[in-house]
Amino acid sequence: MSESARYQERLRVPLRWWAQGTMLVATLWLTLIVALIGHAAWLAWVVTGLVLAGMAAWLRSYGGARVVVSDGWFRAGRARIEMAYVGTAEALDAEATRRVSGPEADARAYLLLRPYLRQSVKVEITDPADPVPYWLISSRHPRALATALNTRTPAAPR
DSSP states (O other): OOTTEEEEEEOOOOHHHHHHHHHHHHHHHHHHHHHHTTTOHHHHHHHHHHHHHHHHHHHHHHTTOEEEEETTEEEETTEEEEGGGEEEEEEEOHHHHHHHHTTTOOTTSEEEOOTTOOOEEEEEEOOTTOOOOEEEEEOSOHHHHHHHHHOOOTTSOO
16 A cells, blocks of 8 residues: 555455355366266366466456555546545445445446445546546445545645
């Protein structure tokens, strides 16, 4: 974390996803070993190794999304915006997150949601040139993220 970072979080996938993925790959290996017995059992190992590597790469990529408030910028996944254009941030519980991401959603909003994180932060965007009305960002610590976004420094006026 940089010296001026006020908040930083990585939206890692839970351990159970790794366990379930490993069990799925083991099932694939067993299926291939039984199907290829006596012929090309080595192929089962190669295919399983490739699938395991692909699964690990996908889980790391999906869980690699970062949420950072630092140096006058707010970054969420691949998106970033200057703090000068960030309005009010509101921490949402699981039910409010479900409503805002579902029935009450605005199709123009930027969403960085993860199904394994039930809480989020709704961040108002005040840039008149930006068509996005708000960002909805999953977080394990929504109150801390909202506090970091609502705390202004002289370099980032509201």
